[in-house]
Amino acid sequence: MTDDATSRAKAELRPQLLATRHALCAARDRSADNHAVATLARRLVEDLGLAAGSTVAAYEAMRTEPPTAATIDALAAHGIRVIVPITLPDNDLDWCVAEDERRMPLGPDAISTAGLVLVPGLAADRSGVRLGRGGGSYDRALARRGTDARVLVVLHPGELLDAALPADDFDQPVDGVLTADGVTLL
Numbered sequence: 750m751t752d753d754a755t756s757r758a759k760a761e762l763r764p765q766l767l768a769t770r771h772a773l774c775a776a777r778d779r780s781a782d783n784h785a786v787a788t789l790a791r792r793l794v795e796d797l798g799l800a801a802g803s804t805v806a807a808y809e810a811m812r813t814e815p816p817t818a819a820t821i822d823a824l825a826a827h828g829i830r831v832i833v834p835i836t837l838p839d840n841d842l843d844w845c846v847a848e849d850e851r852r853m854p855l856g857p858d859a860i861s862t863a864g865l866v867l868v869p870g871l872a873a874d875r876s877g878v879r880l881g882r883g884g885g886s887y888d889r890a891l892a893r894r895g896t897d898a899r900v901l902v903v904l905h906p907g908e909l910l911d912a913a914l915p916a917d918d919f920d921q922p923v924d925g926v927l928t929a930d931g932v933t934l935l
């Protein structure tokens with residue numbers, strides 16, 4: 750059940766976090782971040798023992814999100830099958846292979862094959878609560894992940910908050926945060 754006070758608190762926070770993100774983003778070197786995130790993601794994949802042929806779920810970053818293009822390219826170059834979301838009309842997520850120009854939908858359950866799931870978000874707190882854009886897309890998609898999947902939210906440095914974020918029962922916690930500055934497991 751969605752608690753009204755919690756969803757109001759989330760709705761109030763989103764524009765504040767987006768404003769902070771715009772300011773943070775303007776001060777970042779996007780090209781350097783693109784490569785730093787890719788290097789960290791590759792190391793993570795190695796540490797998790799995900800060999801060529803393994804699947805990683807990622808996403809194509811929007812303008813003010815930390816860049817993920819180099820990550821997708823680097824993982825694909827190492828033989829990882831990178832899948833990215835296709836948003837369905839009800840905000841649930843289907844998936845396609847990032848390199849597939851035809852974007853053939855693999856079905857919402859494709860996330861269950863991923864050993865690592867990189868998710869977008871506006872912020873996370875130290876207990877792994879993540880605040881997204883409010884569609885509940887990843888709450889639904891992450892419920893279908895495999896039991897061994899590691900879930901990391903990709904954020905700008907400074908978006909891992911010490912203050913607790915509001916959380917609903919259906920919120921899927923993340924295992925850690927990946928920023929251009931490093932990986933923090935929670």
Ligand SMILES: Nc1nc2c(c(=O)[nH]1)N(C=O)[C@@H](CNc1ccc(C(=O)N[C@@H](CCC(=O)O)C(=O)O)cc1)CN2
Pocket residue numbers: 808809810811812813814834835836842869870881882883884885886887
């Ligand atoms: N890159 C990315 N892909 C994603 C998500 C996400 O958060 N980031 N989603 C997570 O659930 C789903 C799509 N949900 C979305 C919900 C809202 C907006 C949105 O408000 N977009 C702004 C542009 C903001 C910007 O450029 O930073 C807009 O359209 O005005 C976009 C996607 C699946 N794919």
Ligand SMILES: Nc1ncnc2c1ncn2[C@@H]1O[C@H](COP(=O)(O)OP(=O)(O)OP(=O)(O)O)[C@@H](O)[C@H]1O
Pocket residue numbers: 751759869870879880881882883884885886887888889892917919920
């Ligand atoms: N398992 C689910 N099935 C259907 N709807 C869900 C489910 N989980 C969450 N929702 C709906 O999604 C909406 C938004 O949830 P929430 O505010 O937590 O989004 P978010 O995690 O910030 O966004 P996103 O996951 O898209 O980045 C809520 O109205 C909630 O009812």
